[in-house]
Amino acid sequence: MPNVVIVIPARYVSARFPGKALAELWGKPLIQHVYERARRARLAERVIVATDDGRIAAAARGFGAEVAMTSPDHPSGTDRVAEVARGTECDLVANVQGDEPLIEPGAIDAAIAPLAADGSIPMGTLCCPVEAVAELADPNVVKVVVDQEGFALYFSRLPIPFVRDRRAGVVRYRHIGLYVYRRDFLLELAKLPPTPLEQAERLEQLRALEHGHRIRVVQVASAWPGVDTPGDLERVRGMGAANQG
Numbered sequence: 001m002p003n004v005v006i007v008i009p010a011r012y013v014s015a016r017f018p019g020k021a022l023a024e025l026w027g028k029p030l031i032q033h034v035y036e037r038a039r040r041a042r043l044a045e046r047v048i049v050a051t052d053d054g055r056i057a058a059a060a061r062g063f064g065a066e067v068a069m070t071s072p073d074h075p076s077g078t079d080r081v082a083e084v085a086r087g088t089e090c091d092l093v094a095n096v097q098g099d100e101p102l103i104e105p106g107a108i109d110a111a112i113a114p115l116a117a118d119g120s121i122p123m124g125t126l127c128c129p130v131e132a133v134a135e136l137a138d139p140n141v142v143k144v145v146v147d148q149e150g151f152a153l154y155f156s157r158l159p160i161p162f163v164r165d166r167r168a169g170v171v172r173y174r175h176i177g178l179y180v181y182r183r184d185f186l187l188e189l190a191k192l193p194p195t196p197l198e199q200a201e202r203l204e205q206l207r208a209l210e211h212g213h214r215i216r217v218v219q220v221a222s223a224w225p226g227v228d229t230p231g232d233l234e235r236v237r238g239m240g241a242a243n244q245g
Contacts, residue, residue: 002091033101
């Protein structure tokens with residue numbers, strides 16, 4: 001098995017929810033729930049919280065997490081993860097978002113598994129079937145289309161593919177923003193300038209596709225709710241402590 005490290009990028013500054021990583025949820029900071037679930041992934045040896053903020057670092061160390069302090073100048077979480085990968089000996093790097101307290105450990109393993117089995121795959125991610133018609137029109141719900149072998153053809157905020165004939169039986173898929181990279185590939189990807197489609201859609205993963213790299217997309221049963229706003233946190237909180245662990 002390759003050596004796999006999970007990196008959880010976490011910022012304090014957020015336009016929609018400042019201090020989100022430290023927001024209380026079921027008696028713990030939000031980032032702790034993400035960390036504890038990531039630790040349950042069976043295919044990863046280490047979990048690192050990557051942050052540029054001393055408050056998040058102190059909280060993470062307080063619940064026993066390994067912490068990497070990173071530059072405050074990164075334009076994206078991918079760049080923050082790449083900085084950690086640059087100084088970490090590993091084969092694969094999984095980028096787990098720090099605002100998903102209900103992330104499924106099994107889904108992390110599902111994303112890792114294809115890259116662990118096939119050294120030719122540079123990058124992987126997840127998808128699930130679109131569950132509601134409203135998601136198709138929501139630009140915050142990213143859609144993905146895949147080829148017959150499970151590799152991404154395109155990601156978009158629009159409802160792709162367009163289904164002209166309803167009898168075609170096409171299933172639309174929602175992209176889930178968890179990524180796994182071969183370490184050397186991640187370091188090279190982070191050096192590349194933003195590409196036209198990436199900038200148009202505001203989707204970083206399109207940079208890889210525009211440069212001709214394959215992205216393996218693994219289907220899981222469903223997505224889990226993330227926390228982008230205080231309202232999202234209240235909705236997750238209302239789901240009850242039964243969802244902990």
